[in-house]
Amino acid sequence: MDEATGDGAGPAVWRSTLVDVTELSLAELAATGDDVLAHALRRLAADLESPDEPIAGFNSAF
Amino acid sequence: MPSPLALSDAELVALGAGRAGRATVDRLRRAELGRTMLLLREIARAAPRTGARWYAELADAERRAPGRVRAALAYPLTGAWAAHHLAALRTGDAAAELPDLLADRPVRRLTAARDGLTLDLALDDAAPARGLLGLPPAGPLGDGDAERWQKLLAEAWPLLVDGHRPWARLVADVLVCVVPVRPDAGARGISATSAHAFGGVALSEPADAAAFAAGLLHETQHSVLNAVLHLIDLVEPGGERGYSPWRDDPRPATGVLHGAYAYLAVTDFWRAGPGPAAAFEFARRRSAVAAAAAGLRADGRLTAAGERFTAALAARVAPWLDVPVDPVAGRLAAGANADHRACWRLRNLAVDPAAARALAAAFAAGDPPGPAPVALRPASGRALERNPRLDAAHAYLAGGPPPPGPDGAWLRGDVAAARAGYVARLRADPGDDHAWAGLSLVTPGLDRPEAAAAVCRAAGPDADPPAVAAWLTAPA
Numbered sequence: 001m002d003e004a005t006g007d008g009a010g011p012a013v014w015r016s017t018l019v020d021v022t023e024l025s026l027a028e029l030a031a032t033g034d035d036v037l038a039h040a041l042r043r044l045a046a047d048l049e050s051p052d053e054p055i056a057g058f059n060s061a062f
Numbered sequence: 063m064p065s066p067l068a069l070s071d072a073e074l075v076a077l078g079a080g081r082a083g084r085a086t087v088d089r090l091r092r093a094e095l096g097r098t099m100l101l102l103r104e105i106a107r108a109a110p111r112t113g114a115r116w117y118a119e120l121a122d123a124e125r126r127a128p129g130r131v132r133a134a135l136a137y138p139l140t141g142a143w144a145a146h147h148l149a150a151l152r153t154g155d156a157a158a159e160l161p162d163l164l165a166d167r168p169v170r171r172l173t174a175a176r177d178g179l180t181l182d183l184a185l186d187d188a189a190p191a192r193g194l195l196g197l198p199p200a201g202p203l204g205d206g207d208a209e210r211w212q213k214l215l216a217e218a219w220p221l222l223v224d225g226h227r228p229w230a231r232l233v234a235d236v237l238v239c240v241v242p243v244r245p246d247a248g249a250r251g252i253s254a255t256s257a258h259a260f261g262g263v264a265l266s267e268p269a270d271a272a273a274f275a276a277g278l279l280h281e282t283q284h285s286v287l288n289a290v291l292h293l294i295d296l297v298e299p300g301g302e303r304g305y306s307p308w309r310d311d312p313r314p315a316t317g318v319l320h321g322a323y324a325y326l327a328v329t330d331f332w333r334a335g336p337g338p339a340a341a342f343e344f345a346r347r348r349s350a351v352a353a354a355a356a357g358l359r360a361d362g363r364l365t366a367a368g369e370r371f372t373a374a375l376a377a378r379v380a381p382w383l384d385v386p387v388d389p390v391a392g393r394l395a396a397g398a399n400a401d402h403r404a405c406w407r408l409r410n411l412a413v414d415p416a417a418a419r420a421l422a423a424a425f426a427a428g429d430p431p432g433p434a435p436v437a438l439r440p441a442s443g444r445a446l447e448r449n450p451r452l453d454a455a456h457a458y459l460a461g462g463p464p465p466p467g468p469d470g471a472w473l474r475g476d477v478a479a480a481r482a483g484y485v486a487r488l489r490a491d492p493g494d495d496h497a498w499a500g501l502s503l504v505t506p507g508l509d510r511p512e513a514a515a516a517v518c519r520a521a522g523p524d525a526d527p528p529a530v531a532a533w534l535t536a537p538a
Contacts, residue, residue: 012070012071013068013069013070013071014068014069014070014071014074014293014294014367015066015067015068016066016067016068016069016093016293016294017066018066018067018093018096018097018292018293019064019065019066019067019096020064020065020066020067020092020093020096021064021096021099021100022092022095022096022099023064023065024064024099025121025124025125025128026099026102026103026117026120026121026124026131027121027124027125029099029100029103030103030106030117030118030121032064036063036064037064037100040064040100041100041104043292044097044100044101044104047145047257047292048145048148048149048152
């Protein structure tokens with residue numbers, strides 16, 4: 001899924017399975033096939049199903 | 063073809079250290095906007111009739127006014143609503159009506175400027191989705207309420223800009239809206255962040271400017287980490303919940319990382335604070351952040367990226383461990399951390415009943431203690447409980463008198479008196495967990511108070527609590 005790629009001297013880039021869809025219009029995004037977005041959609045679905053959404057409780061005062 | 067998103071290693075390390083620059087924050091914001099767009103696309107697909115028509119209208123509006131639509135989609139509560147609605151669609155619980163994301167509605171603003179740095183936030187007391195950040199929202203604010211928020215921000219912002227400019231810049235770069243929420247009876251100030259609302263913060267009305275500043279910092283860090291976690295896995299999935307220094311309930315490793323990351327910023331905030339109260343907060347938070355980061359790295363639950371991120375976090379806090387603090391504040395901070403751990407164990411760990419009975423029999427027979435295996439009690443949800451000893455420490459550090467009884471003796475550093483007081487309480491009520499945790503603070507080696515309490519429960523009135531504690535902590 002997420003992986004580091006580099007030149008051997010150390011990881012250079014941590015790639016995500018999400019893709020940048022902000023360059024598309026909403027109409028273009030709707031027309032984009034599921035196959036193109038498959039990895040991103042799987043990650044999105046996994047996020048939504050995760051039971052561990054962190055909610056912070058915080059005593060912010062003394 | 064959409065291009066893959068990525069973070070450079072340098073960006074990931076800077077993020078871990080709490081030093082993300084504006085370009086990185088912009089990248090995260092863009093990724094979050096794209097994520098919301100994907101959520102909307104999936105809503106349209108999941109509800110082909112109503113959802114698709116609603117999406118098409120939004121797409122039409124975008125053709126006419128792209129900037130306006132993108133701004134609406136980037137608003138934190140849009141992401142929160144979209145995630146909530148899509149999840150509901152998939153379980154068949156979705157509301158039939160879809161919102162007008164472009165509806166004009168008046169929104170109060172919270173603004174402050176200092177030394178060239180401006181914070182401009184929506185104070186959103188009206189958005190229908192404002193209840194999706196994890197805490198019950200307050201009702202609509204009156205003008206007086208809004209003025210109090212504004213006055214507090216006007217005092218809080220200089221604290222951040224003057225003392226912590228890089229953190230202030232991060233807050234200004236990340237945060238978009240504050241949703242006022244009802245105060246929590248068990249906490250003196252409460253706040254939350256939804257994973258789906260980048261830049262959105264739910265916050266009860268802060269007690270003072272410092273609390274406001276610390277709360278904004280804290281929730282900014284949660285927002286940043288949520289966005290990173292959407293991009294890249296930092297923690298391997300699964301695994302048992304465990305101890306977290308910031309919560310009274312067991313937390314998954316991701317939750318522990320969130321706590322460490324949020325308190326990294328808060329710790330730095332208190333580092334420069336004046337007086338013993340700030341020293342106390344700094345001292346107890348730095349130790350907790352360092353210990354949590356070390357625990358995550360030792361547990362083997364981090365991914366390779368998570369190790370890079372957490373190592374940077376640990377490296378940021380490490381030098382703070384050597385910063386001298388007021389001795390009383392330092393002693394009480396160490397005690398407060400030990401107290402939290404002891405209370406957590408008593409609250410969440412159940413000693414195996416058969417082992418407790420065997421321990422009680424061994425105690426009665428004068429044999430050495432055997433093992434006391436524990437299991438997590440059934441989850442009871444998010445927990446933030448008040449600890450009277452911690453409240454007393456805060457009051458004492460603020461110049462108040464110590465309370466009567468063993469807690470006061472412990473605050474004064476009178477270990478013998480504290481011990482005698484806790485023993486008296488436990489003889490009167492061996493089920494007094496507050497006293498067991500207190501006794502653990504003044505009894506070297508009593509780091510598993512739940513075992514001592516379980517032995518007393520199993521042995522009945524014949525077991526003298528201090529004798530059981532001494533037996534359990536005696537050298538083998």
